[in-house]
Amino acid sequence: MSILVVADHDNDTIKASTLVTVAAATAIGGDIEVLVAGENCGAAGEAASKIAGVSKVLVADNAAYAHAIAENIAALVVELGPNYSHILTATTTTGKNFMPRVAALLDVAQISDISAVVSEDTFERPIYAGNAIATVQSSDSIKVLTVRGTAFDPVAADGGSAAIEAVDVVTDTGLTTWDRDEIVKLERPELTAASIIVSGGRGMQNGENFALLESVADKLGAAIGASRAAVDAGFVPNDMQVGQTGKIVAPDLYIAVGISGAIQHLAGMKDSKVIVAINKDEDAPIFQVADYGLVADLFKAVPELDSML
Amino acid sequence: MKVLVTVKRVVDYNVNVRVLSDNTGVDLNNVKMSVNPFDEIAIEEAVRLKEAGTAEEVVVVSIGTSACQEQIRTALALGADRGILVETDEDMQPLAIAKCMKALIEKEQPGLIITGKQAIDDDNSQTGQMIAALAGLSQATFASELVIGDGTATVTREIDGGLETITVKLPAIVTTDLRLNEPRYASLPNIMKAKKKPIDTYTPADLGVEVAPRVKTLKVTPPAERKAGIIVETVEELVDKLKNEAKVIS
Numbered sequence: 060m061s062i063l064v065v066a067d068h069d070n071d072t073i074k075a076s077t078l079v080t081v082a083a084a085t086a087i088g089g090d091i092e093v094l095v096a097g098e099n100c101g102a103a104g105e106a107a108s109k110i111a112g113v114s115k116v117l118v119a120d121n122a123a124y125a126h127a128i129a130e131n132i133a134a135l136v137v138e139l140g141p142n143y144s145h146i147l148t149a150t151t152t153t154g155k156n157f158m159p160r161v162a163a164l165l166d167v168a169q170i171s172d173i174s175a176v177v178s179e180d181t182f183e184r185p186i187y188a189g190n191a192i193a194t195v196q197s198s199d200s201i202k203v204l205t206v207r208g209t210a211f212d213p214v215a216a217d218g219g220s221a222a223i224e225a226v227d228v229v230t231d232t233g234l235t236t237w238d239r240d241e242i243v244k245l246e247r248p249e250l251t252a253a254s255i256i257v258s259g260g261r262g263m264q265n266g267e268n269f270a271l272l273e274s275v276a277d278k279l280g281a282a283i284g285a286s287r288a289a290v291d292a293g294f295v296p297n298d299m300q301v302g303q304t305g306k307i308v309a310p311d312l313y314i315a316v317g318i319s320g321a322i323q324h325l326a327g328m329k330d331s332k333v334i335v336a337i338n339k340d341e342d343a344p345i346f347q348v349a350d351y352g353l354v355a356d357l358f359k360a361v362p363e364l365d366s367m368l
Numbered sequence: 369m370k371v372l373v374t375v376k377r378v379v380d381y382n383v384n385v386r387v388l389s390d391n392t393g394v395d396l397n398n399v400k401m402s403v404n405p406f407d408e409i410a411i412e413e414a415v416r417l418k419e420a421g422t423a424e425e426v427v428v429v430s431i432g433t434s435a436c437q438e439q440i441r442t443a444l445a446l447g448a449d450r451g452i453l454v455e456t457d458e459d460m461q462p463l464a465i466a467k468c469m470k471a472l473i474e475k476e477q478p479g480l481i482i483t484g485k486q487a488i489d490d491d492n493s494q495t496g497q498m499i500a501a502l503a504g505l506s507q508a509t510f511a512s513e514l515v516i517g518d519g520t521a522t523v524t525r526e527i528d529g530g531l532e533t534i535t536v537k538l539p540a541i542v543t544t545d546l547r548l549n550e551p552r553y554a555s556l557p558n559i560m561k562a563k564k565k566p567i568d569t570y571t572p573a574d575l576g577v578e579v580a581p582r583v584k585t586l587k588v589t590p591p592a593e594r595k596a597g598i599i600v601e602t603v604e605e606l607v608d609k610l611k612n613e614a615k616v617i618s
């Protein structure tokens with residue numbers, strides 16, 4: 060069996076989600092090759108060659124693959140696809156964008172967001188916002204999978220010495236042009252990689268009040284998250300949304316402040332190791348999943364917490 | 369321009385689903401069913417395009433059992449002009465749904481297809497992308513803004529690091545994210561009017577689509593339970609627990 064992992068990277072480095080995806084590939088078992096598609100992505104290719112357990116790295120370096128345009132990346136992966144028994148990528152917005160195209164063009168199903176490998180053709184995945192876990196078996200010859208970032212322990216980023224091979228297939232469908240992006244400048248750890256997250260909800264009342272959480276986060280080396288209500292209300296940008304339809308996180312410590320604990324929010328954070336809830340309503344559902352609940356006004360409790368750290 | 373919108377019948381987002389004790393699935397008996405919330409956003413966007421004079425007709429498609437007519441009627445009450453039901457009792461997976469949609473796109477020749485970014489039951493987030501692939505069209509997923517231009521659409525997408533803007537050639541598939549718009553509620557007169565709007569029915573076989581599922585669900589189990597936590601009385605106690613009991617901060 061030969062497995063292709065499509066790397067999540069920024070042309071210079073390999074993202075942690077790729078290490079998680081390689082871990083899932085290792086659990087399936089077989090020869091693991093990594094595809095790095097991008098523009099001026101040689102450094103990311105080098106980094107991929109050092110990942111533990113990887114036997115070969117394919118580097119497709121072309122302007123057509125800049126900005127991970129789904130149509131072009133999918134066409135490339137489809138070209139390479141028939142050589143493999145499994146094609147995997149991380150469940151990121153990039154992976155979710157191109158991978159279903161790959162599956163459809165190969166005429167196979169995609170199994171989204173796997174959380175465990177049972178065997179070479181059988182996988183677990185959460186459904187209904189994580190309220191149920193389905194064990195599913197694929198009858199397709201090529202298994203196309205996306206991998207949940209919180210579900211596998213990442214493999215080591217070094218220790219490997221895979222051969223690097225250039226891929227000169229260029230597929231530019233010309234269907235989509237990239238105009239611009241507005242990437243939020245991060246002064247703190249990335250949500251999906253942070254070991255501590257402080258998250259605020261509608262109870263924060265406005266964007267300025269998030270400064271209370273920032274101060275705590277800085278002392279703890281934490282990332283800042285938010286509920287959908289806080290994002291919809293414009294307190295904070297969209298990339299901070301935790302939940303079923305936002306980011307899925309599982310840090311060592313998740314502190315939910317002024318968040319009620321709707322199922323859609325819980326879906327994104329209930330696998331956290333330790334959950335703390337600060338909410339003035341003792342009946343808020345967040346307390347049902349919290350290891351430590353504090354029934355208090357956040358505007359008193361958070362500054363107090365800040366002063367004790 | 370004609371706009372095709374997909375609507376999926378799903379368990380209402382307020383329902384806390386329970387896994388059946390025989391582990392064959394989740395309990396759907398007497399559970400409230402609704403239009404997938406992302407599809408409500410898709411309908412709203414299409415109706416706004418019609419109100420702005422950009423679109424002439426909004427056609428909604430649902431694929432599944434005859435009960436999906438309810439969700440089509442909801443979409444018609446929200447302003448769609450007519451409905452298409454692809455009726456089947458088969459377990460329809462995204463690839464089969466995309467094949468049905470490809471056939472309907474050939475029949476209907478829409479200028480734009482809008483789907484939800486994910487269905488809140490299976491959480492696959494695949495169908496729109498698969499439709500685009502099979503129909504050979506461009507895609508703009510997770511849209512939070514859509515501007516129709518001359519033969520193109522410029523779409524702002526919600527991505528992991530923030531926002532991205534791309535321009536796609538029409539016809540294209542757009543999948544909706546939460547902040548694309550705020551869907552309206554249907555008024556009573558519009559609900560009455562919707563009853564008279566036409567719904568065409570096909571079977572997957574009429575569309576030449578083979579729907580045999582590729583993925584078999586072996587079992588469905590509840591997630592691991594979290595053990596009950598405690599209520600702390602003071603911030604001081606909280607900090608003490610985090611340091612000395614949970615040992616997650618130092």
Ligand SMILES: Cc1cc2nc3c(=O)[nH]c(=O)nc-3n(C[C@H](O)[C@H](O)[C@H](O)COP(=O)(O)OP(=O)(O)OC[C@H]3O[C@@H](n4cnc5c(N)ncnc54)[C@H](O)[C@@H]3O)c2cc1C
Nearest residue numbers: 260261262286287288302303304305317318319324339357
């Ligand atoms: C299709 C769909 C997808 C969704 N996806 C997501 C998702 O990915 N992520 C997500 O988070 N939500 C999602 N939601 C929304 C979700 O259903 C809830 O509406 C949302 O999570 C509520 O956010 P909240 O807890 O901040 O707000 P609320 O439910 O309004 O809760 C605010 C809480 O703050 C507390 N509070 C207020 N003031 C104070 C104070 N001074 N001190 C202490 N506590 C205070 C209140 O007691 C209350 O419990 C989705 C919904 C739908 C329909």
Ligand SMILES: Cc1cc2nc3c(=O)[nH]c(=O)nc-3n(C[C@H](O)[C@H](O)[C@H](O)COP(=O)(O)OP(=O)(O)OC[C@H]3O[C@@H](n4cnc5c(N)ncnc54)[C@H](O)[C@@H]3O)c2cc1C
Nearest residue numbers: 374375376431460483484486487490491492493494495585
């Ligand atoms: C009786 C029954 C049993 C099923 N059992 C299983 C099972 O065991 N395992 C399994 O994986 N699937 C099963 N399915 C299929 C499943 O319900 C989904 O329809 C399918 O997997 C699509 O996935 P999704 O909705 O998560 O797609 P997503 O890709 O998340 O959906 C995105 C968007 O695609 C559109 N869309 C999706 N489905 C439809 C539709 N039917 N009609 C119109 N638009 C649609 C909507 O706009 C939606 O917002 C079953 C279906 C039925 C009817």
